[in-house]
Amino acid sequence: MSTTALPASAARDRRINWSWVGVLPFIAFTLFFLILPAANLIVGAFQDANGAFTLKNIVNLGQPAIVRSYVLSLQVSAASAAAGVLLGFLLALAVIHGMLPRWVRPTLMTFSGVASQFAGVPLAFAFLATLGRTGLVTAILMTLFDFNIYRAGFNLLSFLGLTLTYLYFQIPLMVLVITPALDGLKREWREAASTLGATGGQYWRMVALPILWPPMLGAFLLLFANAFGAIATAYALTGSSFNLITILLYAQIRGDALHDPNLGYALALGMIVITGVSNGAYIWLASRSARWIR
Amino acid sequence: MNQSRIIPWIGFGLGALYFLIPLIATFEFSMRMERGTYSFKAYRIVFADPGFQASFAYSAVIAVLTIIVGVALVVPTAYLVQLKLPRLRPVVEFLTLLPLVIPAIVIVFGYLRMYNSSSILPLTGSARGTDLLLIFAYVMLSLPYMYRSVDTALRTIDIRTLTEAAQSLGSSWPRIMLQVILPNVRVGVLSGAFLTFAIVIGEFTMASLLNRPAFGPYMQLIGANRAYEPAALAIIAFAVTWACMGLIQLVASLSPGSKR
Secondary structure, eight states: OOTTSOHHHHHHHHHHHHHHHHHHHHHHHHIIIIIHHHHHHHHHHTBOTTSOBOSHHHHHTTSHHHHHHHHHHHHHHHHHHHHHHHHHHHHHHHHHHSOOOTTHHHHHHHHHHHHHHOOSHHHHHHHHHHHSTTOHHHHHHHHHHOOOTTTTTOOTTSHHHHHHHHHHHHHHHHHHHHHHHHHHSOHHHHHHHHHTTOOHHHHIIIIIHHHHHHHHHHHHHHHHHHHHTOOHHHHHHHTTOSOOHHHHHHHHHHHOTTSOHHHHHHHHHHHHHHHHHHHHHHHHHHHHHTTTOO | OOOOSHHHHHHHHHHHHHHHHHHHHHHHHHTOSSTTSOOSHHHHHHHHOHHHHHHHHHHHHHHHHHHHHHHHHHHHHHHHHHHTOGGGHHHHHHHHHHHHHSOHHHHHHHHHHHSSTTSSSOGGGSHHHHHHHHHHHHHHHHHHHHHHHHHHHHHTSOHHHHHHHHHHTTOOHHHIIIIIIHHHTHHHHHHHHHHHHHHHHTOOHHHHHTTOOOHHHHHHHHHHHOSSHHHHHHHHHHHHHHHHHHHHHHHHHHSGGGGO
């Protein structure tokens, strides 16, 4: 019935179809190796051992051991993200607006690119060699000041130690993420503020920070999700003794540590929800702040 | 604006200390293997270990294959989205960001449930099948970085004119992709490739859970059993990461676009 259709539109239709065929491998790939595996776990979280629908797994996430793991992961992620945002911001600020020599900025940027990727097992080794019981800094503090950080209560295999270690990739990531925003702070704004009689403090409180807070909060969420999904550093540093949620999930995948496969799927679902909310908020904030920073 | 520069210097100095001290400490520690003297013994042992050679070679091969699959997947997609299917852009960008949202350990958990030996597509049933699954897992892991660098490179060239010129000279689609588009986005492709290499070479979680003999699990094993070799491995891993990032900068500075 369409034999009399406009040839031009028919030709256009055919071309659009070919383009769709071209992106099909990508769509299929993400479907089979990203969406469906994740969906598979989510479905499993709502099934019992026989495959029937149940909410029991979600309820069982309330077990004290699991709640402790989630809370510990949330604390480490929040602490390392907050400290990373603050210290990374100050470092980027010092380098970008501190009128330091020209070589400083590219050096910091290159190093940040390296350090933000230098995570995982080797990072754990580096901190063991630095702040472990026989580490260099531990030894120097002992010989120079006769101060034993381990006797004073410090432990690298602890909340504080792990947070300190995570900062090694969190601070550089913050530097990389916040630099465009700091570059976007126009010199004219500061000059305009001081022409109108504003002090430095007033400029920061009333001009710079209101513009910077969406990217800062966004960076916090990005760093938070970054730390929350991490496992290799903590695993290499502490073995399986430090019960982050990722380490619990690792043990569950390895050997059904919870003795309930479906509870394992619920564990994974909980992680997806937490990183999903965090990243979703980040994307939303990034799109909001994009119009200021040009 | 003529404030003192002391505070920025102090800030930069403290940052430099925090980042350099662990590297110095690790290097110092890696040299301490022989009592009373500094030596490269830990490095000699590591490099001579067949386990190191095999796992590093395995991870390097997997990384190269990951890059090839990733480029083949990303370049045509980013090209078509930019030229023909702009309406698809939000969907594709969302998909490329998903690997940052779903933790790697969750993705591999899903693979183990979906592609186990009793499933329709039993990829984990054989060693080669699991290798393939690991490559796909790494393509996913590097997708946000690879897509972004290729997409950025595509924006800097006029792909419409290039495509029309090639078409009017009678080029086929595969030829346009391989001989016109790919050479023009090589800076983006290479940046994405080196970043992928840096991510893949020491990756632990996915390789470990898929039981593949990769460099990440090897390092973890050495860390659990030895004293000085882990420090040497950390220095080697840092050097590899540094080399990858250095190559990205080198490629970017050699590109014709940056001379403007």
